[in-house]
Amino acid sequence: MSSKLQKDRLDSIGSKARLPRSVQAVYLRPLRRQAVYGLPVCDLQLRSYSVRNVEFFADFAVRAAYYLKLPVSGPIPLPRMVERWTVPRSNFVHKKSQENFERVTLRRLIQIKDGNPQVVQAWLAFLRKNAFYGVGMKANVWEHESLDVVENMDKSLPEVEKTLEPYLSQFGQRKDTKFHPSIPGILDSERFIAYKGPLTTVRGG
């Protein structure tokens, strides 16, 4: 008796139960967030030689942006880039018989509007991680600063210096360099000082 019930239940799954909403959404048009300010933050360009791949990945990117709560506009189809080559069929002379080849690059533009820069980075990282074969990506990211940029830059200076220190410590002259070690000495020598170049007066030297 109970086994029959279970069988009925299993049979009725197809008609009664529904798929999870997120799975259902895959079969529908991608959902989008509304942009409040419409300030562009990131332009992502997808390029591919195949319509299928680029369309699929553009769709994927738009869906990913929805779940990260990023307002998206696009995918906007950009003009195709057609490259053509004409080559002789033969490896030698016979210029009259030639063959044409072409490569069409399809492009799609996806623009993110007023998103948090960190979320945008996360979105881009996610797309890179799940990159689709035969689809290239190029992103222009814009960050907006408040009006007191200079103050903030001054504040962050010590931190930047700390990160640069390992690189700057690498700078210096090689020990086995063939140049004269006392270059300041040479520059201070009388011959150089006596010489008046055309710009020495301008520079006050």
Added chain:
Amino acid sequence: MSQFRLKKLDLGGFVNTRILRDHTKRRTFEQFEPERQALRYTIRNTSLPQRVRAQAQLQLANMHSNTRSTQIKNRCVEGGTARSVIRAFRLGRYQFRMQALAGELPGVRKASW
């Protein structure tokens, strides 16, 4: 020329004498580029003493011709041909055709319009 050549072959793929020669020229150019640029800067810098600039001119003129970028010539990586090399694929026209027909170049197909 031979003074710039490496003792050991540092090239993979198709190699013949002319490819090797071109490769050596590329390496030499890369190696001497900072020096050339420094000399060029010295020559053009009008705030430097005339004597220094003239010396730099002489030095630049005395450098080996293979340190010039103009000596570099694109060659087909598959056959070494120097003429009609398609830059996008670094292939000569015939190698390009063979590979395109074999479908080895992504996105390239026969065109008709």
